[in-house]
Amino acid sequence: MNKTTKTPAKNPFATDVLEGLTSTPKTLSSKFFYDKKGDELFQDIMDLPEYYLTNLEFEILDNHKKEISEAFSAQEGFDLIELGAGDGKKTKILLRYLQQEQYSFTYVPVDISNNVLQQLTSSLEKELPELETAPQQGTYAEVLERLEEYRSRKKVIMFLGSNLGNLLPEQAVNFLKKITAAMGPEDLFFIGLDQKKHPKKILDAYNDASGVTEAFNKNLLTRINRELDGDFEEESFIHWPVYNPESGTTKSYLVSTKEQSVHIKSLNLEVKFEAWESIHTEISQKYDSASVNWLAQQAGMKITGSFTDKDRYFKNYIFRKK
Secondary structure, three states: OOEEOOOOOOOHHHHHHHHHHOOOOEEOOHHHHOOHHHHHHHHHHHOOOOOHHHHHHHHHHHHOHHHHHHHHOOOOOEEEEEEOOOOOOOHHHHHHHHHHOOOOEEEEEEEOOHHHHHHHHHHHHHHOOOOOEOOEEOOHHHHHHHHHHOOOOEEEEEEOOOHHHHOOHHHHHHHHHHHHHHOOOOOEEEEEEEEOOOHHHHHHHOOOOOOHHHHHHHHHHHHHHHHHOEOOOHHHEEEEEEEEOOOOEEEEEEEEOOOEEEEEHHHOEEEEEOOOOEEEEEEEEOEOHHHHHHHHHHHOEEEEEEEEOOOOOEEEEEEEEO
């Protein structure tokens, strides 16, 4: 049983924490992983040997940059809008090639983290000083509404890193429908999706031996303690990922190792945990041809191209509006 006597301060993190920790089962949204420390931890995760996704997508973009750039091109130029741009490590492969081949385009990186956007903008100014950029900070929902403004020429919307996998199927379809609504007949949606494969390889990617992913997951508790005056004992929770090969769903949890109560002063909230009770923090969906075709069909799009690595572990797709 949880006790609270007042509503949270009107900020999204406080609201989510209150709703998530008073629900059954308990949840916390993965979008709040990304404060300054979370950004650093995720960049560390992308460099881990177990986290194959980054290197494979890097390989795909590097090996197929010519064909991808040709698909993006338009006589009047185009706007390259990247949702969840992050540090831009992979995207810079395309940006360099597009500049080298003198394509006319503007790069519009979008991220929920202002800290990450500032770092990305700074690195682009040093590495690609002639690149025209227009960074936008905000959630995907906020930015999707703004995409209506990009109507003067072709736009290419990019969503790399299998970030769509952080959404449940119904949420993913709704998200893709909003993408479709913002697209014109010549626009493209370029998306990276992790594929189903050996379950151990998938699980290892979310449970690295060095414990970086565990620290990333527990950063949610650190944020609650720091920003909402909570008293979570992080050492009394364990990071626990699971993978269902039938559905292709990976889920991550924080599991209480003992019966305990947590107090969050700014919410006037007491949260009680039974021993081995969990907080669901993240979903990472894996795909196959049938599920990707289903997503495209449900969203009113069609697949017009795809690129993969030598082991077919990861794929980047080009979608068009039907």
